[in-house]
Amino acid sequence: MINIENLKFSYSKKVVFNDITLNLERGKIYGLLGQNGVGKTTLLKLISGLIKLKEGKCDVLGYDPFKREPDFLSDIFFIPEDYIAPDLTVEKFASLRGSFYPKYDKVQFKNLLDEFEVDQRMSFNKLSFGQQKKALIAFALSLNTKILLMDEPSNGLDIPSKSQLRKVIAEASDENRCIIISTHQVRDLENLIDPIIILDKDGVLLNESVEKISQRLKFSLNSNHKESALHCEGVPGGYIVVEHNRENIESRVNIEALFNATLKNKQIIRDIFNK
Amino acid sequence: MNNSFHIKRFGKLFSKELSERAPIILKFCAIVVLLPIALWITLLIFNNTTSISTSGRVMYLVTVTFISAVAAPFNLYKSYNHRKKGLDYVSLPASINEKFLSMTIISMIVMPLITFLSVVTTDTLIHTITPSLFEGSIFYDSKLSVTLFNNGSDIVILPAICLFGNLLFRSNKGLKTLLTAATIYTVFIMIVAFIFLVLFKNQIEEINGLHIDMKIDKLSDLTSNSLFDGYPGIKFTIILMSVVYNYIFPVGFMAAAYYRFKTLEY
Numbered sequence: 001m002i003n004i005e006n007l008k009f010s011y012s013k014k015v016v017f018n019d020i021t022l023n024l025e026r027g028k029i030y031g032l033l034g035q036n037g038v039g040k041t042t043l044l045k046l047i048s049g050l051i052k053l054k055e056g057k058c059d060v061l062g063y064d065p066f067k068r069e070p071d072f073l074s075d076i077f078f079i080p081e082d083y084i085a086p087d088l089t090v091e092k093f094a095s096l097r098g099s100f101y102p103k104y105d106k107v108q109f110k111n112l113l114d115e116f117e118v119d120q121r122m123s124f125n126k127l128s129f130g131q132q133k134k135a136l137i138a139f140a141l142s143l144n145t146k147i148l149l150m151d152e153p154s155n156g157l158d159i160p161s162k163s164q165l166r167k168v169i170a171e172a173s174d175e176n177r178c179i180i181i182s183t184h185q186v187r188d189l190e191n192l193i194d195p196i197i198i199l200d201k202d203g204v205l206l207n208e209s210v211e212k213i214s215q216r217l218k219f220s221l222n223s224n225h226k227e228s229a230l231h232c233e234g235v236p237g238g239y240i241v242v243e244h245n246r247e248n249i250e251s252r253v254n255i256e257a258l259f260n261a262t263l264k265n266k267q268i269i270r271d272i273f274n275k
Numbered sequence: 276m277n278n279s280f281h282i283k284r285f286g287k288l289f290s291k292e293l294s295e296r297a298p299i300i301l302k303f304c305a306i307v308v309l310l311p312i313a314l315w316i317t318l319l320i321f322n323n324t325t326s327i328s329t330s331g332r333v334m335y336l337v338t339v340t341f342i343s344a345v346a347a348p349f350n351l352y353k354s355y356n357h358r359k360k361g362l363d364y365v366s367l368p369a370s371i372n373e374k375f376l377s378m379t380i381i382s383m384i385v386m387p388l389i390t391f392l393s394v395v396t397t398d399t400l401i402h403t404i405t406p407s408l409f410e411g412s413i414f415y416d417s418k419l420s421v422t423l424f425n426n427g428s429d430i431v432i433l434p435a436i437c438l439f440g441n442l443l444f445r446s447n448k449g450l451k452t453l454l455t456a457a458t459i460y461t462v463f464i465m466i467v468a469f470i471f472l473v474l475f476k477n478q479i480e481e482i483n484g485l486h487i488d489m490k491i492d493k494l495s496d497l498t499s500n501s502l503f504d505g506y507p508g509i510k511f512t513i514i515l516m517s518v519v520y521n522y523i524f525p526v527g528f529m530a531a532a533y534y535r536f537k538t539l540e541y
Contacts, residue, residue: 045541048366050362050365050366050540050541051540051541052538052540068365068371069278069370070276070278070281070284070368070369070370070373071276071278071368073366073367073368073369074368076366077366078362078366080359080362082359083359083362084354084357084359084360086295086363088295096291096294096295097291097363097367099287099291100284100287100288100367100368100369101368
């Protein structure tokens, strides 16, 4: 669905991607993780055709994204982290834009708005930041595009909205759809994102399913600090320990600990997963 | 559907753009029709019998129509290249050609036309109610057609520069576009002056020696002047200058605007 090969990208002198190769498939909700400035948003913008590729290949649904052809645009939607809404009612905003998307479902949009408790008669730019975000997410999901890119979707949402967000994304996911969520708030989207992609300035550190991660790595809560572990961090009640899973013991993946362990042990993690 | 241009999709896009921008266009029109109305009311209140000439009203009509054409891209499409606000337009499933054409028609035709019609309608109404105050109809005034037809390329060049400037600059668009236009005009005039004063120095001195009065208001006064028939070099330069100004400038700016539109990054 999305095929990126040897991608190189830089903003004037600042190199963002040196050599990235990624293959993203349909039917999955990818979690895109990485430190600030590592290029998560840039990657989403490259996929959606908002910026031009400098070197390498980026094939999305068989299109060159930067050509921004209507058939391509009608199958992809990008939800930016900050959205500046136009001076229109939510209803008008959606009806004017929705008609350009062949699979736009007006009823689904209305239901999602009801679920998020957003009044569609309100002017989009008069809504609070969180309300605007929820309205945009509802619109994006009701377009039923093959690819949905979300940049920090849980930012600005209150606690009930975050669980609603998890629910609606899980419901919207199907075997023909590829959802990519870039986030720092991994806890907000835990149990939803699978596979997990960890980006670094050197490239893709990890792109694996949660199942494979739990096969290769062991996550446990220990009462003592473990020096030999890949990563050990103090939490209330002990230490979260990430180790190479040599004994094939199944454990629940802690994404935050996985992220920190990967950043600390780039080569070891690569070796573990490339075996 | 065709990915370059599809008439049905274009129609949908055009009506969407127009319905979203209608409030801005109408607001502008309301402002420009307020001035003649205010003037008329003032004349009525003070029982003034002074008649407002058609030439003054035609001048006002042409000026506000021109201003609307120049200001349209900044008013209607100022967010198009905004890194955040612009995403709404760029991600809409319509082709580059459809989006550019829609923007061009709305900025360069629809907004000036609506402004023109608003002022003409207001003026005609006032003229019908109080013919003694607003004497004669501006719509049938010969000065109007003369002004419009004699400045054909000017009507296109500046709005085309503004369309380009609006897409090229991300901040202080109006000021930067104005400076760019002024620079281009200055460079153009300097090149022309150099050609005449350096390359054709002797011929120009010869023409000056003839002591013939020439009235040059616009470029066409030069191209149509038979005085230069005896000077093929000068005649050729004048025609070349006219082609550059009347054709290459507007087409060049429109092409540059299209290219910028197509390659905008967010």
